[in-house]
Amino acid sequence: MKLDNYDIEIVVQGFPGKAVCHGGMGWSSVVLIRGEGRVALVDTGSFGMRRLLRERLAEHGVKPADVTDVILTHSHYDHSVNFTLFPNARIVIGADELGWAAEQPWGESPVPELYVRALKTWPTLATAADGDTVFPGMTAHLAPGHTPGCMVYVLHGRERDIVFTGDAAKNRAEMLSRGTDMTFNAAQSAASIESIWGYWQKKKGSVLVPGHDVPMIQVDGRTEYLGKRDARIIAWFGEDLETTTVFRLEA
Numbered sequence: 001m002k003l004d005n006y007d008i009e010i011v012v013q014g015f016p017g018k019a020v021c022h023g024g025m026g027w028s029s030v031v032l033i034r035g036e037g038r039v040a041l042v043d044t045g046s047f048g049m050r051r052l053l054r055e056r057l058a059e060h061g062v063k064p065a066d067v068t069d070v071i072l073t074h075s076h077y078d079h080s081v082n083f084t085l086f087p088n089a090r091i092v093i094g095a096d097e098l099g100w101a102a103e104q105p106w107g108e109s110p111v112p113e114l115y116v117r118a119l120k121t122w123p124t125l126a127t128a129a130d131g132d133t134v135f136p137g138m139t140a141h142l143a144p145g146h147t148p149g150c151m152v153y154v155l156h157g158r159e160r161d162i163v164f165t166g167d168a169a170k171n172r173a174e175m176l177s178r179g180t181d182m183t184f185n186a187a188q189s190a191a192s193i194e195s196i197w198g199y200w201q202k203k204k205g206s207v208l209v210p211g212h213d214v215p216m217i218q219v220d221g222r223t224e225y226l227g228k229r230d231a232r233i234i235a236w237f238g239e240d241l242e243t244t245t246v247f248r249l250e251a
């Protein structure tokens with residue numbers, strides 16, 4: 001994807017689902033933005049993505065040390081923990097989000113307590129407030145509900161914008177139905193989704209990038225999806241390593 005002087009790539013595509021017997025899966029989107037001398041990531045995925053993230057960034061010619069900005073939508077482990085992979089990056093997170101996350105009782109939520117504690121004193125931490133410009137051309141917008149301090153980020157182009165919703169709208173089902181699953185406050189989530197519709201529809205052809213789904217655009221009142229969902233699991237159900245079963249998690 002191009003937006004004026006920026007190149008935007010989906011490094012890891014988020015998945016809109018949760019496990020039935022094993023809790024959350026945490027397969028979230030990681031997006032690379034390059035331009036204006038900057039190399040930025042919106043969200044960083046979870047522990048299981050570390051190797052994949054390095055590999056995918058390398059395919060784009062990016063080393064972790066090249067990343068100048070890590071922009072976190074919220075504190076949940078599946079979006080935030082890999083900020084530690086990027087030694088030279090400014091780490092941006094909402095001030096309200098970080099304050100809230102730091103006060104959460106340990107062991108009771110998807111907030112990674114020790115990572116949040118480390119982030120609070122991280123030398124390159126840059127906390128953002130509602131309306132702040134966090135990166136050239138990108139503004140932060142408080143979108144509470146999923147967590148109290150969730151941020152939505154809008155990258156402003158001349159003709160269209162790109163709206164990164166994180167988990168304020170995790171997937172097309174939440175965005176289009178305006179309902180939410182796994183939210184801290186459902187009424188706040190619904191109000192935030194209305195605000196997101198406003199950012200998305202402000203300029204024709206603007207792209208919405210949810211936290212756990214493929215990017216989408218509005219065309220003549222219909223929603224179109226950029227790219228195809230792709231998710232697979234490989235399992236060893238047999239008694240040797242050669243016998244595998246692949247499950248495609250696509251629709």
Ligand SMILES: [Zn+2]
Nearest residue numbers: 074076146167
């Ligand atoms: Zn989340």
